[in-house]
Amino acid sequence: MKISKQARRDARQLFRACMAGGALDEGRARQAVATVIQNKPRGYIAILSHFQRLLRLETARRTATIESATVLPPKTQAEIQGGLTRQYGAGLEFHFTQKPALIGGVRIQVGGDVYNGSVQWRLAALQQGA
Amino acid sequence: MSTLLQEIEAQISGLKTGVTRQNVGTVREIGDGVAKIEGLSDAMLNEMLDFGNGVVGLALNLEETEVGAIILGEYTGIKEGQEVRTTGKLLQVPVGKSLLGRVVNALGQPLDGKGPIDTQTFYPVEKIAPGIIKREPVSQPVQTGIMAVDAMIPIGRGQRELIIGDRSTGKTTIGIDTIISQARLNRAAEAAKDASYRPLYCIYVAIGQKQSNVARVMVVLEEAGAMPYTIIVDASASDSATNQYLAPFAGCAMGEWFMDNGKDALIIYDDLSKHAVAYRQVSLVLKRPSGREAYPGDVFYLHSRLLERSARVSKKYGNGSLTGLPIIETQAGDVSAYIPTNVISITDGQIYLETDLFYQGIRPAISVGLSVSRVGSAAQIKAIKQVAGRVKLELAQFRELAAFAQFGSDLDAKTQAQLERGKRIVEVFKQPQYNPMPVEVQAAVLWTVQNSMMDDVPVEKIKDFQAKLTDYLTSRKADLMGKIRAEKAFSDALSAELKAAVAEFKQTYR
Numbered sequence: 319m320k321i322s323k324q325a326r327r328d329a330r331q332l333f334r335a336c337m338a339g340g341a342l343d344e345g346r347a348r349q350a351v352a353t354v355i356q357n358k359p360r361g362y363i364a365i366l367s368h369f370q371r372l373l374r375l376e377t378a379r380r381t382a383t384i385e386s387a388t389v390l391p392p393k394t395q396a397e398i399q400g401g402l403t404r405q406y407g408a409g410l411e412f413h414f415t416q417k418p419a420l421i422g423g424v425r426i427q428v429g430g431d432v433y434n435g436s437v438q439w440r441l442a443a444l445q446q447g448a
Numbered sequence: 449m450s451t452l453l454q455e456i457e458a459q460i461s462g463l464k465t466g467v468t469r470q471n472v473g474t475v476r477e478i479g480d481g482v483a484k485i486e487g488l489s490d491a492m493l494n495e496m497l498d499f500g501n502g503v504v505g506l507a508l509n510l511e512e513t514e515v516g517a518i519i520l521g522e523y524t525g526i527k528e529g530q531e532v533r534t535t536g537k538l539l540q541v542p543v544g545k546s547l548l549g550r551v552v553n554a555l556g557q558p559l560d561g562k563g564p565i566d567t568q569t570f571y572p573v574e575k576i577a578p579g580i581i582k583r584e585p586v587s588q589p590v591q592t593g594i595m596a597v598d599a600m601i602p603i604g605r606g607q608r609e610l611i612i613g614d615r616s617t618g619k620t621t622i623g624i625d626t627i628i629s630q631a632r633l634n635r636a637a638e639a640a641k642d643a644s645y646r647p648l649y650c651i652y653v654a655i656g657q658k659q660s661n662v663a664r665v666m667v668v669l670e671e672a673g674a675m676p677y678t679i680i681v682d683a684s685a686s687d688s689a690t691n692q693y694l695a696p697f698a699g700c701a702m703g704e705w706f707m708d709n710g711k712d713a714l715i716i717y718d719d720l721s722k723h724a725v726a727y728r729q730v731s732l733v734l735k736r737p738s739g740r741e742a743y744p745g746d747v748f749y750l751h752s753r754l755l756e757r758s759a760r761v762s763k764k765y766g767n768g769s770l771t772g773l774p775i776i777e778t779q780a781g782d783v784s785a786y787i788p789t790n791v792i793s794i795t796d797g798q799i800y801l802e803t804d805l806f807y808q809g810i811r812p813a814i815s816v817g818l819s820v821s822r823v824g825s826a827a828q829i830k831a832i833k834q835v836a837g838r839v840k841l842e843l844a845q846f847r848e849l850a851a852f853a854q855f856g857s858d859l860d861a862k863t864q865a866q867l868e869r870g871k872r873i874v875e876v877f878k879q880p881q882y883n884p885m886p887v888e889v890q891a892a893v894l895w896t897v898q899n900s901m902m903d904d905v906p907v908e909k910i911k912d913f914q915a916k917l918t919d920y921l922t923s924r925k926a927d928l929m930g931k932i933r934a935e936k937a938f939s940d941a942l943s944a945e946l947k948a949a950v951a952e953f954k955q956t957y958r
Contacts, residue, residue, distance in 0.1 A: 434468060
C-alpha cells in the first residue's frame, strides 16, 4: 500500500499525541484510532496503517525478549529484569522464552540491541574464526 | 599432537567469551539491490551491514523508522524478515603497492585471477579531502607525452583536469597515453637510478564501461609495459549500479594511500557521466527526492567531494600528490548540460575534444579555444614555456584567420605567414595514439617551429619531417637531448647547438 508523505506526517503527529512521559499510553492510542475511524479524514486507511507500524516499532523497542535453553529460576529472572530496567528505564515488557537450540546461556533482545551469551552463538563464532 | 592442542587452545583463548552487544534489524523490503531494514537503531551512515552468508550492505539512508541499504554483490538470496547486523566498520578497501599491476573490483577484490592481494592496510572509501593547511600549490608537471596537452594545456601533479567530449573522440586515449608516458618515465628513472625523479603511479577506474573496452585497455597497458605501475578498478556496465557508484571512491582511496605516503599518483575516472547515472539509479531506488533530470540534489556534492580528494600535499605532510583526470561524455557536443557544467566548475580546467576535428584527422582532437588549464602552467618546465608560450594564441588566431581567409583570396604577407605557421603547428600537434613523446623531443620540435625552421617545409611533409627530425635528434644528437632534459631550459648556447643540429638535419632531409 502506497502511503503518502501527508499520511506519514499525520500518523507521526497522532503517534506523538499518544505518548505520555516518554512511554506509549495505550488508552490514548485506542481513542485516537476510534476517532480517526469515526471521522474518516482523507487517506485515513494509510494514516492508520502507518500509525500501526509506528506502534509496532515502539512496542518492539520497549519489549525485552529473554531466551534461554532451560527455564530460568525466578531469582535470575528478577536479576535480569532489574539490570535491563537500569539500562533502558522503566516500562519494559518482559518475555521469557525457552529455546533449547541455544544449548546453554542466555540471549536477550531489547529493540534492536542483542546481548548474546549463548553457547550456540559462541560455537558459531568459533566456526567463523576457524 | 601437542602443537595441535596448543593451536586449538590459542584459538579458543583468542575468542571473546563474554557477552557481546550487537545491534540488529530485520529486512522489511528488498529489491533492485536495495534493502529497507527495520531496527538497526545504532547504524552509522556508510556503515557496512552484515546480512549473513558473506553478503554485505552499505547503510545510505538513515530514516526515522528504517535504514535504507545498498547490497554489495549478490542480493537474490536475501529474504524478507532476515536478520541484519551492524558491524561498526565503515566500507573500506585494500590499499598499498601490492595492488599495482592488478585489476580489482569496487571492493578491492581481485578480478584478474592472479591470486589474493597481499596487503594489511585498508582505507575507508569515503574520506574527507585534505584541508587548506595540508595543501600547497601545484608546482610539478605531469608529462602526458601528448604534445598538444603538455604545450598548451599543461597538467600539474595534484591538479584536476577534466577530459570532456562526445563519444569516440579520444577521451580514454588521452588517459591511456598519460599512463603509458608515466610508465616510460618511471622505468627510465629506475634504469638510470635517478633518485630525484618521483615516480607517478596510475589508477584507471572504469565506470559503466563495456567489458571489451576494459579488456582492450588492459591489453594496451600490458603491451606498453605500464601495468606494473597501474591499478585498474573495474565496475563495468554489467556490474550493479551500487558498485559503479562506489568504484571511483574506492580508486580514490587507493590513490590516497600513495599521496599519504609521500608518493605521487594519478587517477583517471572513466567516466563520471556514467557514475552520475549509476548514482541517480541508486538514489531513485532509495526513494530520495529527485531534482533536475531526475538526478538527486546532491549529485554536485557527489563529484565535488570525490574530486576534492585530489591534492598536492605540502612537504610537512609528506609531499605526496593525487592528480585527477575525470572524463565526461557529452551528448552532441553540449558542454552546458547538467553534469558537464557541474564537473567543469569543480575541476581546474578541461581538455575539450571535438568530433569535427577528430574527423578532419586532427588527433588528438583538442579544441584549443575551449580547453584550458587553470593551474598547470606553474608546473610547466621552462624549456616548454619558452617555446610554447605563444603557440595557443597563434593557433587560436590561425583558426580565426582560416575561417576569414575562405572568403577572400587577396591576403597580405603577414596574414599569409600567420596562416602558414598555423597550418604547420596543427600538423606538428597531430600525434598517433599510444605513442607518448618525451618532453625534450617536444621542446626541440616546438623550438624548430617557433624559430621558423619548418616554414620552408611543405605542410603535407611536416609529419614526415618531424618524424625524421625526432629520429635524428634522439639517435645522432642524444647528448643534446640529454642536455635539454637536464637543464630544462633553452640557454643561448643550447639554442645555438639545437639550431646547428636542425640546420645539419635539413641539409640531408629530402
